[in-house]
Amino acid sequence: MSEIATLTLPDGKRISLPTVVGTEDEHAVDISRLRSETGYITLDSGYQNTGACQSAITFIDGEKGILRYRGYPIEDLAKHCSFIEVAQLLIWGELPSAEQRAHFSEILAEHSTLHEDFRRHFSGFPVHAHPMSIMSAMINALQTYDLPGMVIDDEDQFERVSGALISKVRTIAAAAYKSSIGEPITYPRYNLKYVENFLHMMFSRPFRDYVVTAEASAALNLFLILHADHEQNCSTSTVRMVASGGANVYASTAAGVCALWGPLHGGANQAVMEMLTYLRTSGMSVQDYLAKVKDRTAGIRLMGFGHRVYRNFDPRAQILKGACDNLLNSLHISDARLDIARELEAAALSDDYFISRKLYPNVDFYSGIILTALGIPVEMFTVLFAIGRMPGWIAHWKEVTADPAGRIYRPRQIYTGPARREWMNRFQREKGTTDSRGFTVPDDLLAKPMAQ
Numbered sequence: 001m002s003e004i005a006t007l008t009l010p011d012g013k014r015i016s017l018p019t020v021v022g023t024e025d026e027h028a029v030d031i032s033r034l035r036s037e038t039g040y041i042t043l044d045s046g047y048q049n050t051g052a053c054q055s056a057i058t059f060i061d062g063e064k065g066i067l068r069y070r071g072y073p074i075e076d077l078a079k080h081c082s083f084i085e086v087a088q089l090l091i092w093g094e095l096p097s098a099e100q101r102a103h104f105s106e107i108l109a110e111h112s113t114l115h116e117d118f119r120r121h122f123s124g125f126p127v128h129a130h131p132m133s134i135m136s137a138m139i140n141a142l143q144t145y146d147l148p149g150m151v152i153d154d155e156d157q158f159e160r161v162s163g164a165l166i167s168k169v170r171t172i173a174a175a176a177y178k179s180s181i182g183e184p185i186t187y188p189r190y191n192l193k194y195v196e197n198f199l200h201m202m203f204s205r206p207f208r209d210y211v212v213t214a215e216a217s218a219a220l221n222l223f224l225i226l227h228a229d230h231e232q233n234c235s236t237s238t239v240r241m242v243a244s245g246g247a248n249v250y251a252s253t254a255a256g257v258c259a260l261w262g263p264l265h266g267g268a269n270q271a272v273m274e275m276l277t278y279l280r281t282s283g284m285s286v287q288d289y290l291a292k293v294k295d296r297t298a299g300i301r302l303m304g305f306g307h308r309v310y311r312n313f314d315p316r317a318q319i320l321k322g323a324c325d326n327l328l329n330s331l332h333i334s335d336a337r338l339d340i341a342r343e344l345e346a347a348a349l350s351d352d353y354f355i356s357r358k359l360y361p362n363v364d365f366y367s368g369i370i371l372t373a374l375g376i377p378v379e380m381f382t383v384l385f386a387i388g389r390m391p392g393w394i395a396h397w398k399e400v401t402a403d404p405a406g407r408i409y410r411p412r413q414i415y416t417g418p419a420r421r422e423w424m425n426r427f428q429r430e431k432g433t434t435d436s437r438g439f440t441v442p443d444d445l446l447a448k449p450m451a452q
């Protein structure tokens with residue numbers, strides 16, 4: 001039986017509210033009866049302290065640096081699993097058996113290609129179109145090919161649709177990139193694994209196949225795992241909001257792509273590379289840059305350090321750092337930005353100013369470096385994020401739509417606009433005013449009707 005919290009309001013009303021305790025000892029006050037019984041609502045700008053749902057998918061403890069998918073520590077999943085196994089875990093709640101893994105792999109392979117008519121849509125976008133715009137539009141269009149009936153009727157169909165979305169989103173991403181650089185779209189290959197197939201579609205040419213190294217495959221696999229879900233963030237909350245209205249999984253995840261596009265959400269790793277590019281082109285030293293960061297009047301930020309949720313360290317960053325080091329050491333590539341990144345990391349981690357504020361590198365710092373090392377252009381960074389996040393979005397869509405007590409999401413607000421006003425016609429509204437020609441509306445025009 002839950003404990004009861006009592007809220008006393010300014011007008012003397014008192015209401016008893018039940019408390020809710022999660023499996024990881026998270027405590028909440030259930031205010032679902034607050035408005036109906038008192039007329040009050042809560043005000044929590046940006047949902048800083050609002051639990052919008054109960055979810056069994058991902059657990060985060062930002063103070064302790066903990067991230068778990070379905071109870072499994074992210075460190076264990078990153079060490080032992082492929083991205084597709086993690087996708088199955090998120091969507092269905094358990095790690096797959098060998099048979100389930102093989103079956104889902106078949107679905108991914110069978111649904112990796114795009115309908116030939118669908119492929120023609122890419123030519124309708126200008127060459128400078130942003131890949132995220134193309135991806136959102138294409139996911140919506142994909143529904144008309146994969147799910148003409150709009151409704152998923154059974155679990156087998158849901159598995160097929162989920163596999164098709166996870167598989168085709170990388171095909172769409174690679175095709176968007178190829179179209180933007182004037183190269184022919186590359187078909188997926190049946191004999192390649194998920195990550196290798198994406199890199200093949202991105203970088204193979206008709207006269208030369210792209211050879212994927214083990215280090216590149218491992219780094220991108222980790223990137224996708226670490227981005228697969230992250231609790232109730234902006235894009236995931238958007239997916240759940242759209243799903244609550246009964247929208248299908250294509251429309252809901254397409255909305256997630258749009259939410260992820262924002263620079264304050266999915267574009268953070270791009271900001272890291274823009275910072276490193278600035279350091280390279282400006283010739284400013286790392287120490288001078290850090291000095292400006294510490295000078296709050298300079299308005300310069302250290303991108304890729306610190307995190308809104310993780311108040312100590314980002315567990316994903318610690319995992320990705322190792323993969324980043326292995327990849328850079330194996331590729332022997334020459335890019336001054338990557339050298340600057342290593343220098344910046346070392347300088348910030350040894351500076352008391354950043355240490356005392358717990359400003360450690362986050363996942364965006366290392367992911368931007370990894371994607372750059374793999375040859376992924378900056379405008380594709382958020383697209384890669386969306387590919388990784390697709391299983392999480394599908395899992396949340398499933399959780400919302402499978403809830404028999406689910407209702408459409410409908411936040412409240414505190415209205416701060418004008419109080420009730422009386423309507424006046426245009427001449428009454430403009431009485432005594434002077435326009436740009438110096439004309440003042442005379443009183444005798446007030447009685448005239450409005451022009452149609």
